[in-house]
Amino acid sequence: MITRRQTLQLLAAGAAALALPTAGRAQDSATQFRIGWQKGGVFALAKNSGAIEKRLAPRGITVTWAEFTSGPPLLEALGANAIDFGSTGDVPPLFAQAAGGDLVYVAATPGSLDGSAILVKQASPIQSLADLKGKKVAFKRGSSSHNFIVKALRSVDLTLDDITPLDLGPPDAAPAFANNQIDAWVIWDPYYAIAAEDPDTRVLTTTEGVVDSYGFYQANGAYAAENPTIVAEVLDELRLVGEAAQTDLDATAEAISASNGVPVPITRITLGRKGANLGAIIPLDDDIVAYQQALADEFYNLKIIPRSLTIRDIVWSPPAL
Known part of the structure; x- marks a missing residue:
């Protein structure tokens, strides 16, 4: 690597x-x-x-x-x-x-319709995209997840200025998510599929219906x-x-x-x-x-x-x- x-x-x-x-x-x-x-x-x-x-x-x-x-x-x-x-x-x-x-x-x-997702913890108070306002959201700047989060926020009349964006690649975002250092993680496969297998992880939304x-x-x-x-x-x-x-x-x-x-x-x-x-x-x-x-x-x-x-x-x- x-x-x-x-x-x-x-x-x-x-x-x-x-x-x-x-x-x-x-x-x-x-x-x-x-x-x-x-x-x-x-x-x-x-x-x-x-x-x-x-x-x-x-x-x-x-x-x-x-x-x-x-x-x-x-x-x-x-x-x-x-x-x-x-x-x-x-x-x-x-x-x-x-x-x-x-x-x-x-x-x-x-691209597959649902190959990326915004992940939160199972017990997180975040229940909708609108709830991301003011939260720490990790995604890799310049990656496909950057487009995803822009479109997802726009769908609820929010922008990147409404969240605390954290530029983290998968090797850094995965442990940050696991240790509750971030509120949400925007990520693609296979990292998405791996993280989603953890029962403590919840899929807030996938790319389906949000971005082609x-x-x-x-x-x-x-x-x-x-x-x-x-x-x-x-x-x-x-x-x-x-x-x-x-x-x-x-x-x-x-x-x-x-x-x-x-x-x-x-x-x-x-x-x-x-x-x-x-x-x-x-x-x-x-x-x-x-x-x-x-x-x-x-x-x-x-x-x-x-x-x-x-x-x-x-x-x-x-x-x-």
């Missing part, structure tokens, strides 16, 4: 790579494929089976994997050329683009420009792995658990979320770009990101395989 210190080391390595002459950089990118991943999903299956390694083997490409606990540090590394490819929710790429990171959207996946979302696959911009066929082949391989996984979710849960250590029953819960589909990897059409643009405009208007963004500027055009 990548720590903050290791992320900075990766960024330093990426900066050094950016300083290389163009010819040397192209040669490096043609012989390696560096994946940033989070626990679970189709990446766990691909990593466990070696599917991407096998797909790229004829090209003589070495595949390496770096684990991250959330999307923001993953895209920080991606935008700085410390990794080449990864996947996050809808909000992290907005922060990465606003920060000037070199990244492009290469594919999308529809997409997940996105991203690549380093220079890497995708120099190696479009490699990126397209990896996306195709992930789609094939995901489609096969959907045919037997019980076996898939066991395979993902073997890769990331999340218990099989928990993994099976996440795979059964409404609308979840490991094989749903699709190009960014006009509707998806419009969705992401609306989110970017909203976050800019709320002064959450520092500048206006044009999403289409960093949408990649895949080659024909």
